[in-house]
Amino acid sequence: MTAPGLSQAQQKMRDGGVHPTAIDVFSHFYGLLESGETGVIRECDVDPLVDVDRQEDLEIPEEVGRDALALTAIIKLNGGLGTSMGMDKAKSLLTVRGEESFLDIIVGQVRHARETSGARLPLIFMNSFRTQDDTLAALAKHPDVAVEGVPLDFLQNREPKLRADDLSPVTWEADPTLEWCPPGHGDLYTALQTSGVLKDLVAQGFRYVHVSNSDNLGASPDAAVAGWFASSGAPFGAEVAVRTPADRKGGHQVVRKSDGRIVLRETAQTLDEDAAAAADISKHKFFNTNNLWFDLEALTTELDRTNGVLQLPLIKNSKTVDPADASSTPVIQIESAMGAAIEVFEGAVVLEVDRSRFLPVKTTNDLLVLRSDVYELGEDYLLRAVVEAPLVDLDSRFYKTIGTFDARFSAGAPSLVATSSLSVAGDWTFEAGVTAVGDAVLSDTGAPSTVPSGATISADGLSEA
Numbered sequence: 001m002t003a004p005g006l007s008q009a010q011q012k013m014r015d016g017g018v019h020p021t022a023i024d025v026f027s028h029f030y031g032l033l034e035s036g037e038t039g040v041i042r043e044c045d046v047d048p049l050v051d052v053d054r055q056e057d058l059e060i061p062e063e064v065g066r067d068a069l070a071l072t073a074i075i076k077l078n079g080g081l082g083t084s085m086g087m088d089k090a091k092s093l094l095t096v097r098g099e100e101s102f103l104d105i106i107v108g109q110v111r112h113a114r115e116t117s118g119a120r121l122p123l124i125f126m127n128s129f130r131t132q133d134d135t136l137a138a139l140a141k142h143p144d145v146a147v148e149g150v151p152l153d154f155l156q157n158r159e160p161k162l163r164a165d166d167l168s169p170v171t172w173e174a175d176p177t178l179e180w181c182p183p184g185h186g187d188l189y190t191a192l193q194t195s196g197v198l199k200d201l202v203a204q205g206f207r208y209v210h211v212s213n214s215d216n217l218g219a220s221p222d223a224a225v226a227g228w229f230a231s232s233g234a235p236f237g238a239e240v241a242v243r244t245p246a247d248r249k250g251g252h253q254v255v256r257k258s259d260g261r262i263v264l265r266e267t268a269q270t271l272d273e274d275a276a277a278a279a280d281i282s283k284h285k286f287f288n289t290n291n292l293w294f295d296l297e298a299l300t301t302e303l304d305r306t307n308g309v310l311q312l313p314l315i316k317n318s319k320t321v322d323p324a325d326a327s328s329t330p331v332i333q334i335e336s337a338m339g340a341a342i343e344v345f346e347g348a349v350v351l352e353v354d355r356s357r358f359l360p361v362k363t364t365n366d367l368l369v370l371r372s373d374v375y376e377l378g379e380d381y382l383l384r385a386v387v388e389a390p391l392v393d394l395d396s397r398f399y400k401t402i403g404t405f406d407a408r409f410s411a412g413a414p415s416l417v418a419t420s421s422l423s424v425a426g427d428w429t430f431e432a433g434v435t436a437v438g439d440a441v442l443s444d445t446g447a448p449s450t451v452p453s454g455a456t457i458s459a460d461g462l463s464e465a
Contacts, residue, residue: 005168006030009160012169016180019194021308022157026183029334032314034167039314041265043274046254048284049262052240055353058224060231065223068230069119071207074110074221076214077290077338078135079128079156079182083323085364086401090131092214093138094402096361096370097377103135105217107142108381113221121221122147122206125214126156126191128182149204154195156187161321164330172321172329179321185290186312186336193303202296211338212291217370217383218359219291226293228351235298236345238262239291239353246391248279251288251339253350262350263343264288268315286350288339289358298345311344312336359383364405365392372413390436391421395444398427414457422457431455 006027013023032039082091092102100108110123123145127135132155139145139152146152158180160169172178183190188211192198201209208230212219219239229237240253251266270278278284303310315335322328342348361367369375369392375383399405407429414434416422422436426444431453440457451457454465 003030003034003167005162005166006034009162009169012160016158018157018159019190021194022159022183022187022190024307025157025187025190025309026159026334028309029183029314029336030162030167033162033316033332033334037314038316039269040271041254041256041263041269041313042271043277045257046263046265047257049240049253049255049286049350052286052350052352053228055225055228055351055357058228060224060227062223064231065227066117066119068208068226069113069117069121069221069223071205071230072119072221072226073122073124073150073201073206073209075124075126075188075209075211076106077185077188077211078125078131078153078214080215081128081130082402084362084400085367085405086403089134090127090138090214091361092125092131093134094361094367096217096367097375097383100377101138102214102217102361103138104142105377105381105383106214107139107145109217109220110145112380113223117223120147122150122201122204123152124150124197125153126188127153128156129158147204150200150206151195151197154191154197156182156191157194159183159334161319161331161333164318164332167332170321170329170331175322181333182335184315184317184333184335185338186310186340188338189299189303189310189341190308192299193308198296198300198303202300207296208293209296210291210293212289213360215362216290216358216360218357219289220357220382222357225351225353229293229349232349234345234347234349235295235302236342236348237293238264238339238342238348238350239289239293239357240286240350241289241353241355241358242285243281243287245281247287248281251290251337252278252284253286253288253342254284256343261343261346262348263313264337264339266315266337266340268317269313286352289353290339291353291357292339292341294341294345302344310341312340313343356385364399364402365394367402367405368392368394368409368413369416371409372416374416387417388420390416390419392416393421393423395425395427399424411453414451419457 411432419436
């Protein structure tokens with residue numbers, strides 16, 4: 001007998017126009033949740049990932065890479081609004097270098113790869129209902145990006161948030177849109193199938209997909225990496241990078257002892273007593289960049305075998321219905337991770353890539369570095385660091401949202417090429433031509449303050465020109 005909460009959720013999804021297959025996937029995860037499944041991956045059940053191919057060792061013939069790109073489509077995950085930075089539109093529309101947005105740079109990277117390889121290389125965005133209109137309007141400025149027979153985007157699915165006390169769909173009259181949530185990036189595979197894009201790509205002769213987050217401008221089309229994946233014959237591949245102290249948290253690949261398969265362990269899947277072991281970067285050396293490769297034929301076969309319900313592990317995410325109101329109704333969001341599909345496919349492979357393929361922007365700290373002279377944007381639209389990126393820590397009271405951040409850096413980012421870190425406490429507005437050197441520190445003055453034009457910030461604080 002179907003649980004009352006599940007029946008209510010299923011009906012809400014039908015009324016909301018959610019595809020039947022997506023409802024089946026949700027129902028599968030609901031059953032796992034109701035049975036007490038948490039998706040936890042215990043440290044005692046896994047071994048570290050150690051045997052990994054390295055990008056720097058690849059010797060892929062030029063024609064092999066070119067042929068692989070000819071069979072490849074590019075998908076960018078683009079459902080996020082950048083709400084953590086106070087945005088109300090797709091984060092990919094945020095400007096990064098001058099007037100160039102994430103989206104503009106992504107298009108430039110794909111266009112350059114097409115020109116140099118001759119590949120069609122479709123560019124497709126997985127949008128949410130909140131990002132689709134703005135994204136398609138921005139893409140209209142790049143009419144050459146479309147590839148015949150392949151859409152520019154498809155929509156990720158949505159599902160009800162569940163009350164934590166009885167697993168029924170939550171009601172929130174103050175803002176009914178908050179009653180819904182995305183099912184996590186693991187929905188990629190379901191959405192590809194239910195949108196028809198999977199069939200479109202196969203019909204147009206494509207074999208491989210490279211998928212990455214739209215806020216990671218390091219994940220550009222790369223013929224050698226494409227050639228590596230195609231030559232491997234694997235159904236699924238993941239790009240990993242070596243962890244640093246800054247990467248102690250977050251998803252990392254491990255090897256399941258019971259069957260030897262590579263699995264992705266996210267922070268939400270780690271027990272408190274295993275947190276120290278999971279954060280041990282000398283033991284678990286690699287982190288998940290969320291740059292993934294998969295074979296369309298293998299994905300189609302697996303989806304057909306499971307009637308569209310890919311057997312991804314559950315991620316139970318506890319939140320409040322209004323993320324901005326900690327006193328609002330506690331809810332559970334049923335999620336899955338895109339990278340977790342690595343455990344579904346026997347023979348999946350991983351590649352250790354250079355850190356330059358992982359340049360995500362999660363906070364305004366990251367954005368300041370990317371906008372600064374630490375990076376140069378080439379004619380190929382690749383961002384290249386001219387020095388090791390410094391650690392930036394801006395006072396979240398004054399710089400957390402893009403509006404407050406931009407107001408304080410309206411004259412542009414300071415020069416950061418000579419600094420190893422920049423720490424800003426308090427409310428500082430930066431004028432033009434500011435330089436940070438060494439371990440630069442600005443202390444809180446207790447009042448709004450200005451860094452004047454031409455000033456230098458060092459470990460001793462501010463010195464004017």
